[in-house]
Amino acid sequence: MNWSLPENVSTFGAQVDSIYYLILGITAVIFFAVEALLVYFLVRYRHREGRKAAYIHGNTRAEVIWTLVPFLIILFIAFRSRTVWLEVKDPERMPPGALELRVAAKQFEWNVTYPGPDERLGTADDFVRRGQLRIPVNRPVRVTLASEDVIHSFFLPEFRVKQDAVPGMEIPVWFQATRTGEFTLGCAELCGLGHYRMRGTVTVQTAEEFAAWQREQSRAGLAAAN
Amino acid sequence: MSTIAIPQAGVHAVHRDERSFIRKYIFSTDHKIIGIQFLLMSLLFLLVGGLLALTMRWQLAWPGRPIPGGGILPDTMAPDGIILPEFYNSLVTMHGTFMIFFAIMPLLVGVFANYLIPLQIGAPDMAFPRLNMMSFWTSVPAGILMLASFFVEGGAAAAGWTSYAPLSAVPEYSGVSTGQQLWCLSLIILGFSSLMGAVNYITTVINMRAPGMTWFRLPLPVWALFITAILVLLAIPILTGALILLYFDQVLGTGFYLPERGGQPLLWQHLFWFFGHPEVYILILPAMGMASEIIANGARKPIFGYHAMVIAICAIAFLGWIVWGHHMFQSGMNPMLGSTFMFTTMIIAVPSAIKTFNWLATLWKGDIHFTVPMLHALAFVAMFVIGGLSGVFMASTAVDIYIHDTYFIVAHIHYVLFGGSLFAIFGAITYWFPKMFGRMMHVGLGKVHFFLTFIFYNLTFFPMHQLGLGGMMRRLYDPTQYAHLQPLQELNQFVTINALLLGAVQLLFVANFIWSMFRGKRAEMNPWRANSLEWSVPSPPPHGNFAVTPIVYRGPYEYSSPESDEDYLPQDRPPAARPVPAPDLVPAH
Numbered sequence: 001m002n003w004s005l006p007e008n009v010s011t012f013g014a015q016v017d018s019i020y021y022l023i024l025g026i027t028a029v030i031f032f033a034v035e036a037l038l039v040y041f042l043v044r045y046r047h048r049e050g051r052k053a054a055y056i057h058g059n060t061r062a063e064v065i066w067t068l069v070p071f072l073i074i075l076f077i078a079f080r081s082r083t084v085w086l087e088v089k090d091p092e093r094m095p096p097g098a099l100e101l102r103v104a105a106k107q108f109e110w111n112v113t114y115p116g117p118d119e120r121l122g123t124a125d126d127f128v129r130r131g132q133l134r135i136p137v138n139r140p141v142r143v144t145l146a147s148e149d150v151i152h153s154f155f156l157p158e159f160r161v162k163q164d165a166v167p168g169m170e171i172p173v174w175f176q177a178t179r180t181g182e183f184t185l186g187c188a189e190l191c192g193l194g195h196y197r198m199r200g201t202v203t204v205q206t207a208e209e210f211a212a213w214q215r216e217q218s219r220a221g222l223a224a225a226n
Numbered sequence: 227m228s229t230i231a232i233p234q235a236g237v238h239a240v241h242r243d244e245r246s247f248i249r250k251y252i253f254s255t256d257h258k259i260i261g262i263q264f265l266l267m268s269l270l271f272l273l274v275g276g277l278l279a280l281t282m283r284w285q286l287a288w289p290g291r292p293i294p295g296g297g298i299l300p301d302t303m304a305p306d307g308i309i310l311p312e313f314y315n316s317l318v319t320m321h322g323t324f325m326i327f328f329a330i331m332p333l334l335v336g337v338f339a340n341y342l343i344p345l346q347i348g349a350p351d352m353a354f355p356r357l358n359m360m361s362f363w364t365s366v367p368a369g370i371l372m373l374a375s376f377f378v379e380g381g382a383a384a385a386g387w388t389s390y391a392p393l394s395a396v397p398e399y400s401g402v403s404t405g406q407q408l409w410c411l412s413l414i415i416l417g418f419s420s421l422m423g424a425v426n427y428i429t430t431v432i433n434m435r436a437p438g439m440t441w442f443r444l445p446l447p448v449w450a451l452f453i454t455a456i457l458v459l460l461a462i463p464i465l466t467g468a469l470i471l472l473y474f475d476q477v478l479g480t481g482f483y484l485p486e487r488g489g490q491p492l493l494w495q496h497l498f499w500f501f502g503h504p505e506v507y508i509l510i511l512p513a514m515g516m517a518s519e520i521i522a523n524g525a526r527k528p529i530f531g532y533h534a535m536v537i538a539i540c541a542i543a544f545l546g547w548i549v550w551g552h553h554m555f556q557s558g559m560n561p562m563l564g565s566t567f568m569f570t571t572m573i574i575a576v577p578s579a580i581k582t583f584n585w586l587a588t589l590w591k592g593d594i595h596f597t598v599p600m601l602h603a604l605a606f607v608a609m610f611v612i613g614g615l616s617g618v619f620m621a622s623t624a625v626d627i628y629i630h631d632t633y634f635i636v637a638h639i640h641y642v643l644f645g646g647s648l649f650a651i652f653g654a655i656t657y658w659f660p661k662m663f664g665r666m667m668h669v670g671l672g673k674v675h676f677f678l679t680f681i682f683y684n685l686t687f688f689p690m691h692q693l694g695l696g697g698m699m700r701r702l703y704d705p706t707q708y709a710h711l712q713p714l715q716e717l718n719q720f721v722t723i724n725a726l727l728l729g730a731v732q733l734l735f736v737a738n739f740i741w742s743m744f745r746g747k748r749a750e751m752n753p754w755r756a757n758s759l760e761w762s763v764p765s766p767p768p769h770g771n772f773a774v775t776p777i778v779y780r781g782p783y784e785y786s787s788p789e790s791d792e793d794y795l796p797q798d799r800p801p802a803a804r805p806v807p808a809p810d811l812v813p814a815h
Contacts, residue, residue, distance in 0.1 A: 005628070005695055006710070019624045027615040034582065034611050041589040042604065045525070046596070052793060053527035053786040054591035062587065063534045063580065070579040074572040077622060082565050085623035089561035107399065150393040151491055153556065153631055157697035157710060160628045164557045166492065167392060168485025171558045184710045188631040188699045190318070190386045192399055193311045196703040 006157060009183060009204070011176040013160040015084045023077060088160075094174040098142035099135065105145070105152035105165040108194030110185060116218035117211075127221040131200035133185050136210035140176045153189035156202060164189055177204040245769075253363070255355035256769055260362050261341030262662055265655070268332040269739075271369065273732075275324035280729050282317045285309045287715075287722035289704040302381060312401055314703040315384035316376070322387025323409065326509065327416055328369055330643055333651050334512040335420070335458065336365070339427045339451040341658065345760035345767065346445045348436025348776040348798075353429040361422035368416035375408035383409035386701060388502070391483030391494040395475040403476075410473040417466040420458050427455035436759070438778030442536070443797065445758045445782040446529065449536050450515025453543045454508050461504040468497035495557055499550035507546040509643060510610075511539055513650035514581060517603040519782075520653050521585055523756050524600030525592030526793045528783040531584040538577035538584075545574045555623050556630045564623050571621040578614050582607065593786070593793065597754070598672035602653030605680055609645025613638060616691065634694025640687045652676070652735070659742065660749030664765045667742040675734040682728035689721050755794045758782045762798050 003024060005017050045053075087093055100121050102113040112133050116125025121144075135141045145154055147165035154173065155162045163173045185200035205213065251259060284293050293299075296307025303313040340358065344351055352358045375382040382405045385394035389409070397403035431452045435444075444452075471482040472494065481487020483494045522529040529535060551559060551567030585607050594600070616638040620626045629635065659667045696714045698705055705711040705718060752761035759776050760767070776798040784795040789802065 002692060003695065006697060016624050016627060019622055020619070020628070023619050023622060023625060027618055031611065031615055034586070035608060037586055038589070038604070038608060041586065041592070042594060045589060045592045046594050047526075051593045053525060053593040055528065055786050055788060056530065056591065057528050058531035058534065058584075059587075062583070063531055066583040067576060067580055071573070071576050074575050074618070077618065078569050078572045081568060081622040081624040085565060085568070085627075086561060088624070088627060089564065091561075150396075150399045151390055151557075155631075155697075155699065157628070162556050162627050162630055166558045168489075168491065169558050184697070184708060186697075186699060186708060189390070190315070190393070190701040192393060193315065193401055195315075195701060196311065196705075197707050199708055 008158060008160060009178050009181070010156075010159040010161065011178060012084065012088050013158075015087065016160040019077075019081050019084055022080065026073060026077065088174075091172045094142060094172065095140045095176070098140035098174060100142050100144070101133075101135075102144045102146070103133070103154060103165070104148055105154065105187070105191075105198075106148040107150065107192050108187070108198035110154075110198070110200045112200075114214060114217070116221075117215050124225075125218040125222055127217050129217075131185075132203070133200055134203045134205065134210065134213065135177060136207045137177045137180050137204050139207065140174055143173045145171045145173050150191050151189050152187050152191045152198065155186045155188040156183065157186070158183040159202075162188055180204045180206060253359060255351070255359045257340050257344050257352045257355065257358060258662070258767065258771075260358050261337050263362050264332050264336035264340060264365075265662075267366070267369065268329050268336065271324050271328035272333070273736075274373070275321055275329050276729055276732065278317050278321040278324065280726060281309065282314065282321060283722040283725045285314055285317075285703065286705060287719040289706055303376075309703075311703045312381060312384060315386075315400075315701070316382040316402070316405070318701050319383045319386050319389075319409075320372075320376070323372065323383070323413075325643070326387060326505070327413060328372065330509050330647050330651070331420075331505075332365065334509065334647065335427075335451070335454060336362070336423060338447065338512060338516065338654060338658075339423065339455065341662065342445075342447050342760065343427055343430050343451060344434070345661070345763070345771060346448050346758050346782075347431060347434060347439055348759045348772060348778065349430060349434035350770045350772065352426045353434060354426050357422050358426050361419050361426065364419035364422065365416055368412045368419060371408050371412040371415070375405045375412070378404040378408065381405050388498060389472070389494075391472060391475065391491050392485075394494075395472055395483050397476070407473060407476050410469045410476070414466055414469050414473070417462045417469075420462050424455040424458040424462070427451060428459065431455075436772075436776050436778055439797075440778075442533065443778055443781045445515075446518040446532075446535055446539075447512065447515035450511045450518075450539055453539050454511045457504045457508050457511075457543055457546065461501045461508070464497055465501040465505075468494060468501065471497075492554070492557060492559065495554050496550070499553045500547075502553065503550040504543075504546045506642075507542055509647055511542065513606065513647040513654075514539070516654040516657075517606045517650045518585070518588075519758070520599045520603035520657050521588055521607070522783045522785060523657075523754050524597055524603065525589050525594050526785045527588055527592040528781075528785055528787075529584070530587035530590075531580075532781065532783065534580055535584055538580045541577040542574060545570060545577070549574060552621060552626075555626045561623075568621060568623045572618070575614065575618060575621070578610075582611060582614070598667065598669060598676060599653040599657035599754075601673065601676045602649045602656065605676070606646055606649040606653065609641055609649060609683075613641030613646055616641060628697075629694055631700050632694035633690045633698045633700065636700055637687055637690035637694060640690070644683060644687065652679075655739075657754065658760075659739075659746075660753050661760055661765050661767070663743050663746070664749050665742055665744075665746030666749050666753060667746060668738050671734055671738040671741075675731060675738060678731040678734070679728065682724050682731060685724035686721055686728050689717050693717060693721070752796075755792070757784055757794050757796050759797055762796055 104111045109130050111130055113128050115121045145165045147167045152165045159175045161175050183202040185202050187198035292307030296304050380402045384402045385400050393399050474480040481489040483489045483491050549571045552571040555564045656667050698711050749765040778797045786793045787795045
C-alpha cells in the first residue's frame with residue numbers, strides 16, 4: 001500500500017500535500033483505534049453459555065465527549081485547509097508579475113494562447129499552441145481558463161492544480177513550477193467521447209529557454225500572418 | 227403524548243381470503259406485498275447495475291480487448307466484443323443511475339419503509355394503501371424506460387449519472403439524443419413514485435402508531451425512514467424541476483443551462499447537488515437505522531444512546547441541506563463559498579462519529595451472537611468508518627483540489643454505498659426475510675456469501691484509493707492513454723479481477739434467496755428473539771397485520787432487561803403483575 005502522493009513540482013503543492021498528510025495521519029489513528037476497538041469487543045463479548053449482556057442505555061458524559069472531540073479535530077483540519085485553499089484559488093491573492101496565458105478547452109483539446117515578447121495577451125504577436133503548455137520555471141503563471149463547448153477540467157496532477165473550465169465563464173488559475181521537465185495536462189471532467197484522450201503536455205523550461213522559444217514562435221506567427 | 231389513531235385491524239381483514247390472485251400479488255394494496263414487489267424489482271436492477279460495472283471494469287483493465295461473450299452485444303455498443311468509447315460512457319452513466327435510483331434507493335426506502343413502518347408501529351397498513359400501490363406501479367415504467375434507452379438510436383445516456391450540462395443538454399456534444407431524453411423522462415416519472423411513497427410514510431408514522439407507541443419508543447429504522455421520507459419529499463421536487471429544465475433544453479431549444487442562450491451551466495450543478503446531497507443521506511440513513519436494530523438484537527443489549535442516535539439522524543438530515551457546494555469546489559464557484567461549504571461539510575462528520583461510537587458502545591459488554599444479519603451489520607459499521615474518514619479528505623478544499631474527480635472519490639462513494647448501504651441491505655434482507663416469506667435464509671450459504679463478499683469487496687474498492695492518489699481520473703475509457711497512469715495498470719487489473727469475483731459471489735446470495743423462499747426452514751414468529759412489534763405476529767403476517775391492535779408498553783431495545791427472565795422483552799408484553807423489586811430497575815422508557 002502506497003499512501004504517498006506523486007512528485008510535486010509547484011510552489012503551493014507542498015502545502016496541499018502537507019494538509020493531505022495531516023489528514024492521513026489523523027484519520028489513520030482514528031481508523032486503527034475504532035477498528036481495533038470493534039474487533040476487541042467482538043472477541044471479548046462474543047456469546048458464551050451463561051453470558052448476559054449488561055443492561056445499559058447510555059451515558060451522557062460519553063456522548064458529550066465523542067461529540068466535542070471530533071468537532072474540535074474537524075475544526076482544526078478545516079482552518080488549516082482554508083489557508084491553503086485561499087492561497088491556491090483566491091484571485092486576489094494570486095502573485096503579481098505572472099506570465100499571462102489563456103487556455104481555451106474544447107472537445108477534445110486544450111488550446112493555449114501565449115503572449116509574444118510584449119508579454120501582453122490580445123496583441124498581434126500572440127500565438128496559439130494545441131495541447132502544449134510551455135512555461136518558465138520559478139515564475140508564476142496565470143491562466144485564464146475558458147471553454148467553448150462543455151465543461152472540462154484542467155488537471156495538472158504534478159502541480160496539484162485542478163479547475164473546471166466552464167463555458168460562459170473565465171476562471172483564473174495560477175501556479176508556479178519549481179523545476180524543469182515534462183509533466184501531464186489532463187481532463188478530469190467527463191466531456192464526451194474523446195474525454196479519455198483529451199490530454200496535453202506541460203513543458204517547464206528555464207526562463208532563457210522559454211523566452212527564446214516565445215520569440216521564435218511569435219516571429220514565425222507574425223511572418224506567416226504577413 | 228401526541229394523538230394516536232387506533233387502527234381498526236380486524237375490520238379491514240374480514241374479506242381478505244376472497245381477493246383474487248391479481249389483487250393479492252400484482253395490484254396489491256398490502257404494504258407487505260408492495261415491499262416485496264419493490265424488493266424483487268430492485269434486486270433485479272442491482273444485478274443489472276452490477277453487470278454494467280463489470281463490463282466497465284473489463285475495459286479499464288484490458289482496454290480494447292474483446293469481452294468474453296461480448297459477441298452478443300450489437301455493433302453499436304461493442305463490435306466484435308470490443309467496447310466503444312460511446313458505449314463505455316453509457317456504461318458509466320447507467321451503472322450510477324441504476325445503482326442509485328433503481329437499486330439502493332428503492333431497496334432502502336421502497337422495500338423497508340413499506341415493509342417495516344406499519345409492522346413496527348403497530349398499524350394494519352399504510353395510511354393510503356392505493357397511493358402506495360400507485361407508487362410501485364409508477365416506478366415500473368420508469369425502470370422500463372431507462373432499460374429501453376440502451377436500445378434506441380445513439381444508445382443510452384452518456385453524460386454521467388450527474389448529467390452535467392451542457393454535455394447532457396446538447397446532443398452534438400454527447401452524441402446521444404433520445405437516450406438523454408429518456409433518462410430525464412424516466413427520472414421524472416420515478417420522482418413521482420418516490421413522492422407518493424414519501425407522503426405515505428410520513429402520514430403513516432405520524433397518524434397510525436399503536437397506543438403507547440410514543441415517538442421515543444419508535445424503533446430506529448422507523449425514525450430513520452421517517453426522516454428519510456421528509457428528505458425525499460423536499461429533495462425530489464428539486465431534481466424534477468432541474469430535469470424538466472434540462473428536458474426543455476434538449477427538445478424545445480431553451481437555454482437554461484447553455485451560456486450561448488443566456489443560461490448558466492453551474493445552475494444545473496447547484497440544483498442537482500441541492501437534491502443530490504440530501505439524496506446521499508437518503509441512501510445511508512435507513513441503512514443506519516436498520517443496522518442499529520440488528521446490532522442491538524445481535525448484541526442482546528439496549529442500543530447505546532437511543533436519544534443521541536435520533537438526534538444524530540436529525541442532525542445529519544438537516545446538515546445534508548447545506549453542504550451541496552462541496553461537490554462543486556473545483557467548478558468555478560466563488561472560492562469564498564468553497565470555504566463556507568467546507569465548514570458545514572466537516573461538521574457533518576460529528577453526527578456520523580456519534581453514531582459510530584454509539585454502535586461500538588452497544589457492543590461493549592454485550593452478548594454478541596454472530597448471526598448472518600449481525601455479520602452484515604458489523605461490516606456496515608467497519609466499512610462506514612472507512613467511507614466516513616475518506617470523506618474528510620475531500621471535505622478539505624485544499625486536498626480536494628488534487629483528488630476531486632479521481633478514483634479516490636469512486637473509492638469513497640463505494641465505501642459508503644456498497645460497504646455501508648449494501649451491507650446493511652444484505653443484513654436487513656436476511657433479518658426480515660423470515661417475516662417476509664415465512665422461511666429462514668440458509669445460514670451456511672449466508673455466511674459463505676458474507677465472508678467472500680467482505681473480502682472481494684475490500685480487494686476491489688480499497689485499491690481505488692491508490693488509483694486516485696496516483697492521479698487516475700474518473701470516467702476514462704482508456705487510462706493507458708496517459709503516461710502517468712501506465713504504472714497503475716496492474717493495479718487496475720487487480721481491481722477488475724476482484725470485481726469479477728465479487729460479482730460471481732453474489733450468485734450465492736441469489737441462490738440462497740430463491741432456494742430459501744421455497745425450501746428454507748420454516749420460520750417461527752420471532753426467530754431472532756427481538757422486541758419490536760413485527761415479531762409478535764405470524765411469519766408472514768396476514769393481511770391487516772395485527773389481529774388485535776397491539777398496545778406498546780416500552781421502547782424497542784429492552785434486551786437483557788432485569789424485568790424479564792429471557793434476554794429480551796417485547797414492546798407489547800404487559801408489565802409483570804408482580805411488584806417491581808427496585809425502582810432503578812424500571813426501564814428508562
